[in-house]
Amino acid sequence: MLKIGIDVDNVIADSAKVLISEINKFYNTKLTYSDIRMYDFHTILGISKTEMRPYWEKIYSERVPMRCKLVRGAREGVKGLKKKYEVYLVTSRFREYEKDTVEWLRRMKIPYDHIAHVEEKQKHVYAEKKGIKIFIEDDLEQAIYMSEAGIKVFLFDHPWNRNVDVKKRFVRVKGWSEILKHL
Numbered sequence: 001m002l003k004i005g006i007d008v009d010n011v012i013a014d015s016a017k018v019l020i021s022e023i024n025k026f027y028n029t030k031l032t033y034s035d036i037r038m039y040d041f042h043t044i045l046g047i048s049k050t051e052m053r054p055y056w057e058k059i060y061s062e063r064v065p066m067r068c069k070l071v072r073g074a075r076e077g078v079k080g081l082k083k084k085y086e087v088y089l090v091t092s093r094f095r096e097y098e099k100d101t102v103e104w105l106r107r108m109k110i111p112y113d114h115i116a117h118v119e120e121k122q123k124h125v126y127a128e129k130k131g132i133k134i135f136i137e138d139d140l141e142q143a144i145y146m147s148e149a150g151i152k153v154f155l156f157d158h159p160w161n162r163n164v165d166v167k168k169r170f171v172r173v174k175g176w177s178e179i180l181k182h183l
Helices: 015-027 041-045 049-061 074-082 095-107 123-130 140-148 176-182
Strands: 002-006 085-091 114-117 134-137 152-156 171-173
Touching (some): 002 074, 002 123, 015 041, 041 049, 074 085, 085 123, 095 114, 123 134, 123 140, 134 140, 171 176
Parallel strands (some): 002 085, 085 114, 134 152
């Protein structure tokens, strides 16, 4: 059976909306979804990763990602893919959050065969090691790495990945119904 990799945040879990709301409270800002032109929040805020750490500690200590809703069509989409593929969910969430991630996926009734928490920007390494030939991703940099490794990428459209013409490298998709049409 063919193997497919699927990112969790902003592909299955509608994470950005919750995280942006929490950033606005924590830093007293007024960011909107369309303001996120890159997914490195610290860069948008003009602070270092180290200075951003208290925010992330608060997010995870309060289990904020457990409040995420599903991306529209995600449950049905993953169920449809599971009929044809061995499904690998691959996320760069902090490892200490693995138990909550698994619980959230169970609660949301997302089927999968394997789940991996990998270091940031290392999904392509995991995918190559596992023989994953197709990946659904929203992180532009990670998608480029996967494409260079010969993995077919479906790039989930978001403001933070629109700054590069992806026609030759990836298939840009607006939602799960488009993904299912391709696969």
